[in-house]
Amino acid sequence: MNKLPLKEKLCFSSGEYASSMVWQTLMFFLPIFYTDTFGLPAVTLATMFLVVRFFDAFTDPIVGMIADRTKSRWGRFRPYLLGFSVPFGVGLVLMFSTPDLSASGKVVYAYVTYSLMMLIYTAISIPYNSMIGVVTPDPNERASLSSYKFIFAYLAGVSVQLLVIPMVQKLGEGNSAKGYQMSMAIFGGIAILLFLLTFVSSRERVQPSSNQNSKISEDLKDLLANKPWLILFFVSLASLVYIAIRSAVIAYFFKYNLGNEAAAGVFMALGTGCTLLGVLPTKWLAGKIGKVRLYRYCFVIVTVAGSCFFFLGPDQLLLIYITQIIASFAGGPLFPLLWGMIADTVDYSEWKTGRRATGLAFSALTFSQKMGFSIGGGVVMMLLGFFGFEPNVAQTDTSLLGIRLNLSLIPSVISAIGFFLLLAYRLDETQMEQITQDLETRRRGTENGEVTRN
Numbered sequence: 001m002n003k004l005p006l007k008e009k010l011c012f013s014s015g016e017y018a019s020s021m022v023w024q025t026l027m028f029f030l031p032i033f034y035t036d037t038f039g040l041p042a043v044t045l046a047t048m049f050l051v052v053r054f055f056d057a058f059t060d061p062i063v064g065m066i067a068d069r070t071k072s073r074w075g076r077f078r079p080y081l082l083g084f085s086v087p088f089g090v091g092l093v094l095m096f097s098t099p100d101l102s103a104s105g106k107v108v109y110a111y112v113t114y115s116l117m118m119l120i121y122t123a124i125s126i127p128y129n130s131m132i133g134v135v136t137p138d139p140n141e142r143a144s145l146s147s148y149k150f151i152f153a154y155l156a157g158v159s160v161q162l163l164v165i166p167m168v169q170k171l172g173e174g175n176s177a178k179g180y181q182m183s184m185a186i187f188g189g190i191a192i193l194l195f196l197l198t199f200v201s202s203r204e205r206v207q208p209s210s211n212q213n214s215k216i217s218e219d220l221k222d223l224l225a226n227k228p229w230l231i232l233f234f235v236s237l238a239s240l241v242y243i244a245i246r247s248a249v250i251a252y253f254f255k256y257n258l259g260n261e262a263a264a265g266v267f268m269a270l271g272t273g274c275t276l277l278g279v280l281p282t283k284w285l286a287g288k289i290g291k292v293r294l295y296r297y298c299f300v301i302v303t304v305a306g307s308c309f310f311f312l313g314p315d316q317l318l319l320i321y322i323t324q325i326i327a328s329f330a331g332g333p334l335f336p337l338l339w340g341m342i343a344d345t346v347d348y349s350e351w352k353t354g355r356r357a358t359g360l361a362f363s364a365l366t367f368s369q370k371m372g373f374s375i376g377g378g379v380v381m382m383l384l385g386f387f388g389f390e391p392n393v394a395q396t397d398t399s400l401l402g403i404r405l406n407l408s409l410i411p412s413v414i415s416a417i418g419f420f421l422l423l424a425y426r427l428d429e430t431q432m433e434q435i436t437q438d439l440e441t442r443r444r445g446t447e448n449g450e451v452t453r454n
Contacts, residue, residue: 004141011201012135012145013152015081015128018191018198020156022092022121025187027247027373028268029164030095031381032255035391037176038098040110042389046381048111053374056118057367063126064363065216075204077127077134084124085195089188091117096184098177122370124195126363133343133358134206137440139432140283143291143340147282150336154276160187161268165261206358219357222349228427229345229361235425236338237368238418242411244376246306249406252384256395257403258314270321271328278332286337292425295337299419301330303412310408338365341425344432351435376414380406 034040040048070076095113099106132142132149164183172179223229254264278298285294305327312320342365350356387402389395395403 003138004136004145008135008201008203009145009148011197012131013148014194015198016149017152017156018088018194019121019125019128020153021160021187021191022088022117024157024160024272025092025164025184027244028161028251031248031377032251033096033176033180034110037180038110039103039106042381042385042391044107046378046385048107048114049381050374050378052111052115052118053370053377056115056122057370057374059119059122060126060363060367060370061360062363063122064130064360064366065219065357067127067130067363068219068357068360074199075134077131077204078199078202080124080127081195081199084120085192085199087120088124088195089192091120092184092188092191093181096180098181118370122366126366128195128198129339129366130358130362131202131204132339133346133362134204135202137206137436139340139344139347139436142343143286143336144283146336146340146343147279149339150279150332151276153335154272154279154332157272158269158276161265161272163265165265218355219360222353222355222357223360223364226345226349226352226361228348228425229342229365231421231425232338232342232345233365233368235418235421236365237372238414238421239334239338240369240372241376241379242302242306242372242415242418244373245380245406245411245414248377248380249384249403252389252403253407257400258317263317267321267324271324274325274328275332278329279336280332282333282336285333290429291337291341292422292428294333295341296419296422298330298333299415299422302327302334303415303419305330306412306415307409310404341427344427344435347432347435347439348427351438376411379410383410 031045034045035042067077067080070079072079074082091113095117097113099109101109132146135145136142167183167186168176168179170179171182250268251261251264254267255261282294289297305323308323309320312323342361346356346358346361349361383402383406384399388399389402390399
């Protein structure tokens with residue numbers, strides 16, 4: 001039976017809540033924590049983001065290949081949820097702690113704790129995301145599970161965006177360093193419990209052929225020959241550059257351009273809430289017009305709406321919010337569709353080669369997202385420094401222009417590139433139906449694990 005129980009979908013998706021709590025915190029609040037509370041210069045921070053995230057991204061395929069070859073009574077991917085849940089929570093607290101060190105000591109501490117947290121994040125998120133491809137062989141159920149997963153992701157985003165600033169202020173009692181540390185201790189504890197819930201409640205039902213013993217070189221060769229996967233890799237890269245740039249600069253925009261720091265949380269939460277609403281009809285819309293076509297339409301709307309922020313001034317707060325609503329709702333289906341389509345490309349590769357490397361495919365996609373996060377995060381901090389940004393002082397007109405550009409036109413150009421790449425994707429519903437039927441026939445008819453190649 002390929003249909004997943006609702007309970008399993010919900011419990012599996014709780015792991016995404018844990019993961020996204022941290023991811024959203026890194027995107028929206030880590031930059032301003034490092035510059036305004038921890039005390040790192042923007043240029044130093046830009047270098048750290050580029051260096052650490054660049055090298056961290058290369059660990060993703062390594063973890064994916066290791067997970068593909070893991071054998072345990074819990075499966076290939078589930079053991080990592082059990083083993084890394086506690087380090088995940090502890091690493092978050094350490095990253096948002098502000099020890100009494102010299103300026104150079106703080107730089108070292110930031111590099112060490114940030115690098116450690118990124119490594120732990122990789123070790124738990126790669127296996128978790130890879131599970132989408134093995135909990136069910138049904139592409140429609142994977143799309144449904146992916147939608148649930150991203151509903152939880154956006155719920156986590158709303159929670160973080162609405163709660164972090166008030167929690168920091170309340171728990172810190174005027175001391176933002178204390179407030180951040182205590183807030184992250186709470187988030188870390190929640191994340192540990194949710195990852196353990198996912199571990200207990202999920203099952204791995206799709207296994208590679210019993211005689212599959214492919215070499216790493218063969219897996220990599222298959223992946224690089226998988227044209228649909230390559231297209232999604234670069235689309236994902238562009239998407240994360242777009243998101244990283246905009247997310248990192250929102251808090252600055254509201255603090256310095258609008259003079260209303262508290263409204264930043266409302267703006268972020270409004271965007272995430274509307275993105276969540278955009279996720280809800282994803283499965284229905286994809287069934288009506290197709291996943292690929294829906295993906296393209298959403299990209300166009302996100303790009304155009306994002307560009308509009310450049311033309312909106314501080315006295316047009318209502319229009320700023322309306323534009324955020326439009327862009328966010330259109331962005332809702334993008335990542336649920338992406339992860340479901342990646343699972344399709346794994347089936348496509350198995351159909352073509354007779355080999356299946358689920359963990360590598362998902363981890364290499366996460367590699368692209370981390371690269372996008374790295375590039376976007378580094379670029380935005382470099383641009384802020386280039387335009388003359390200085391923390392906790394009134395900004396010059398040039399600095400304010402730089403902040404506005406990073407919220408609007410610069411990320412929209414990147415989004416447009418992603419759209420044009422997506423025009424070359426050809427793995428549609430008709431072909432996937434045939435691939436699914438062929439793979440099921442093979443699995444039923446080859447008890448000895450032998451796979452017939454196309």
